[in-house]
Amino acid sequence: MTTERVTFPGHDGQDLAARLDCPDGPLLGTVLFAHCFTCSKDIPAARRIAGRLAAMGLAVLRFDFTGLGHSDGEFANTTFTSNVDDVVCAAGYLANRDMAPGMLIGHSLGGAAVLRAAKHIDSVRAVTTIGAPFDPAHVTHNFKGALDTIAREGSAEVDLGGRPFRITRGFVEDVSAANLAPAIRDLNAALLVMHAPRDTQVGIDNAGEIFKAARHPKSFVTLDDADHLITKPRDAEYAAEVIAAWSGRYLDLRPPAPPPGAPEGIVRVSEADADGFLQDVNAGPEHHVLADEPEAYGGTNRGMSPYGFLSAGLGACTSMTIRMYARRKGWPLSHVHVDVCHDKMHAQDASGGEKIDGFIREIYLEGDLTDDQRQKLREIANKCPVHRTLERASKITTRLADQG
Structure with a gap:
């Protein structure tokens, strides 16, 4: 992923600051992300979701609303309506770069903003809300006892997440007058509502109201025990993967043909989380998996370890080779699976306690096979290309499982 400021x-x-996260491979679509109330484009949830979507071929523009983060302007002069207008401005910027957004994602009050803004953005085919309020005025519960002061004096300073913000009467009146029901009903785009049942900031009943007001196609996905800010990496990655999979039904995400002369067979591995060891593994434009380390080794156990992938390569190649041979011979092999484990072992001829890599491979063959056929398939397993590659520097032990 490359990021452009x-x-x-x-x-x-006023100038709004943004980050445009682009995939390393083919660009399949563009997403516009609107952050939560008084947050910024750089909160962990926004970064992680943008990173996961970029790994799947989607460019993501995440920006700071007026007066927040690195954007110019005064927050005290903004309203819910101005936030909606900022979303439309961001979409216009993308359109001018020939990257008109096909999907809007809004978190919390940003979710309410994208629901209102969608009708003004012709390119939008899908909208996702995360922890969004059905009634934007819900945000005023954060102002606690300051509402009377705001009404009486025109503004007041309130503490939001440990930071002071000046809230004006204009903001309160504007957000209180906002009615999302007509915008949701006339959305003219597919809607994905994501919400956590244990969200203590915006109750899940809001998700129910949004879903009820929307017309089909619409979907609801629970975020289980996630918090409102989606602070856990696992929750943010889950949300991103669901969004990417869901959006494929409504956006044209087919990968374009590779340019002439493009090399084939490239596997790209890139960090998905610099705080741990999680890796994105992309084999061409269509295949994506995760690699990681177990928690005991400082990872988060969200993907196979590198040695797990190495063992998987040996097992997959073994199974395919056996199947090809049995198919060619017309033998009654109904099913094959291969168990592989990897370990370090002492070399028989090594001095000084030197260790080498060892693989133990158990092959399970099902079908009405003779003993000679079973033994021949065992021999064929040793001829699989990955086996030959590994054996040049590794010791591989192969045995047939006792199924008697």
């Missing part, structure tokens, strides 16, 4: 004019002409 960009700016574009917001609703009042």
Whole structure:
């Protein structure tokens, strides 16, 4: 993933700061991400979701609303309506770069904003909300006892997440007057509602109201025990993977043909989480898996270890080779599976306690096979290409499982 820092004019002409996360491979689509109330484009959930989507071929623009993060302007002069206008401005910026967004994602109040903004963005085919309120005025519960002061004096400073923000009467009146029901009903785009049942900031009943107001196609996915800010990496990655899979039904995400002369057979491995060891493994434009280390070794155990992939390569190649041979011979092999384990072992001829890599491979053959056929398939297993590659520097022990 490559990240470009960009700016574009917001609703009042002030520059808004943004990051455009682009895939390393083919660009399959563009997503516009709107962050939660008083947050920024750089909160962990936004970074992680953008990173996961970029790994799947989607460019993601995440920006700071006016007066927040690195964007210019005064937050005290903004309203819910101005946030909606900022979303439309961000979409216009992308359109001017021939990257008009096909999907909008909004987190919390940003979710309410994208629901309102969608009708003004012709390119949008799908909308996702994460922990969004059905009634934008829900955000005023964060102001606690300051509402009377705001109404009486026109503004007041409130503490939000340990930071002071000046909230004006105009903001309260604007957000209180917002009615999302008509916008949701007339969305004219597929809707994915994501919410956590244990969200203590925006209750899950909001998700129910949004879902009820929407017309089909619409989907609801629970985020289980995630918190409102989606702070756990596992929750953010789950959300991103669901969004990417769901959006494929509504966006044209077919990979374009590779350019002339492009090399084939490239496997690209890149960090998905710099705080741990999680890796994105992409084999061409269509195949994506995760690699990781167990928690005991500082990883998060969200994918196979590198040695797990090595063992998988040996097992897969073994099974395929056996199947090809049995098919060619017309033998009654109904099913094959291969168990592989890897370990370090002492070399028979090594001095000084030197160890080499060892693989133990158990082959399970099903079908009405003779003993001679079973033994021949065992021999064929040793001829699989990955076996030959590994055996040049590794010791591989192969045995047939006792199924008697």
